[in-house]
Amino acid sequence: MKIAELSRVSGTHRSTIHHYLDLGLLPRPETLGPRLHHFGPEHVERLREIKALRAQGLGLAEIRQRLATRPRARTPPRRQRRRREGATDRRAAILDAAARLFLDRGFEGADVQSIARAAGVGKATVYQHFAGKNTNTHHSAPLVSWPF
Numbered sequence: 001m002k003i004a005e006l007s008r009v010s011g012t013h014r015s016t017i018h019h020y021l022d023l024g025l026l027p028r029p030e031t032l033g034p035r036l037h038h039f040g041p042e043h044v045e046r047l048r049e050i051k052a053l054r055a056q057g058l059g060l061a062e063i064r065q066r067l068a069t070r071p072r073a074r075t076p077p078r079r080q081r082r083r084r085e086g087a088t089d090r091r092a093a094i095l096d097a098a099a100r101l102f103l104d105r106g107f108e109g110a111d112v113q114s115i116a117r118a119a120g121v122g123k124a125t126v127y128q129h130f131a132g133k134n135t136n137t138h139h140s141a142p143l144v145s146w147p148f
Contacts, residue, residue: 094125112127
C-alpha cells in the first residue's frame, strides 16, 4: 500500500509516519521507484503498537528503546532499476539523429526537442542518456567531423 493508504488504515497522519521513519521507529518500506514506496501489514501493526505505547504515556525515545529489543521484521531489499531492453538502441538512435541534425542545421539550429523528435523518443529519454546537447556533441563529434 502507498503512504496515503497506510495513513488512512492506521489513522496516522502521513507527516507522523515520515517522522517515525526518520526516527527509526518504523522499518523502511520497499522502494519501487524514486517516489513510490510500498508499506505492508508490518507497518500497520507497528503504528498500532506505537499508538498503544503513546497512550500509556511513553515518549518516543522510550518507545524506540522498547521496540529495539524486539526482533526486527526483515525489510525487503531495494530493487535495482533495470534499463529497458533496447536502451542502447535508443542511445544509438539519439546519437544518429543528433549527428544528422547538427550536419543539417548546425549546432545552434538543433535543440534537444528536435533531436528527440528525430530519434523517435521523448525529451526525457534524451536527458536519461545525456545531460544535454553539449554532452551529446561529445559523443557525436566523430560523426560530424568526418571530411565530406
